[in-house]
Amino acid sequence: MITLCGFGVSNYYNKLKLIMLEKDISFEEKLVYPWQQELLGQSSPLGKIPYIETGNGSLSESQVILDYLEDLYPELPMFPLDLFQRAKCRELIQHLELNCEWVARRLYKESFFGGSVSNETKLDVKYRLTKGLEAVTKISKFSPYILGATFTAADCVAFVHFTMIQLATKKIYNENILEQVLPDISSYMQLMESRPHVQTIMQDRLNAIKAFVRLKVKYDG
Ligand SMILES: N[C@@H](CCC(=O)N[C@@H](CS)C(=O)NCC(=O)O)C(=O)O
Numbered sequence: 001m002i003t004l005c006g007f008g009v010s011n012y013y014n015k016l017k018l019i020m021l022e023k024d025i026s027f028e029e030k031l032v033y034p035w036q037q038e039l040l041g042q043s044s045p046l047g048k049i050p051y052i053e054t055g056n057g058s059l060s061e062s063q064v065i066l067d068y069l070e071d072l073y074p075e076l077p078m079f080p081l082d083l084f085q086r087a088k089c090r091e092l093i094q095h096l097e098l099n100c101e102w103v104a105r106r107l108y109k110e111s112f113f114g115g116s117v118s119n120e121t122k123l124d125v126k127y128r129l130t131k132g133l134e135a136v137t138k139i140s141k142f143s144p145y146i147l148g149a150t151f152t153a154a155d156c157v158a159f160v161h162f163t164m165i166q167l168a169t170k171k172i173y174n175e176n177i178l179e180q181v182l183p184d185i186s187s188y189m190q191l192m193e194s195r196p197h198v199q200t201i202m203q204d205r206l207n208a209i210k211a212f213v214r215l216k217v218k219y220d221g
Pocket of ligand 1: 049063221
């Protein structure tokens with residue numbers, strides 16, 4: 001049995017939860033907050049969530065975990081079978097994370113956690129995020145899924161990260177940078193939100209946010 005460890009506010013946690021639901025993998029969830037370093041211990045070397053616990057030990061880094069789950073449970077594949085198209089799917093995921101979400105993440109301290117971010121950072125993020133999203137448009141189809149006719153792992157990744165990027169940039173810049181670069185984004189998000197497992201992770205996310213707010217802990221992502 002796989003145990004998914006972390007908390008439902010995290011988009012990287014929700015990426016794995018969505019993948020496991022879509023692949024019909026049976027799993028348990030263990031609530032671990034990133035500031036609970038005594039629980040994270042050796043399981044996640046950088047002290048980040050999510051990580052998984054398995055009969056063989058623990059594993060960190062969501063993309064490594066996603067690839068492991070795909071190897072372990074090849075039924076209900078989340079990647080194209082053709083090896084080049086598989087690599088293209090991973091290419092898109094890498095751009096979504098490294099050049100979009102990881103860039104926008106520098107805003108979260110102010111957009112979600114009550115802190116503040118310098119104007120210099122805001123300008124830099126806007127410039128780099130726009131470039132990252134432009135790169136994503138060049139290798140995406142949105143017809144109707146991000147890579148075309150088939151729902152893939154890239155959709156699970158795109159949905160959770162687009163959700164955060166949209167919320168953060170609307171709050172900081174008062175404009176929807178995602179929509180400016182990806183005009184089809186709202187119909188894509190609606191399509192994703194019509195999926196039952198997406199509805200589950202979004203409802204669980206809302207509950208996780210409420211529980212997190214009640215804790216009144218200082219945390220900035
Ligand atoms: N590259 C990591 C990113 C995970 C990550 O940044 N997790 C955040 C929560 S969304 C975290 O644990 N932050 C606490 C910290 O950095 O100490 C992955 O894909 O798993």
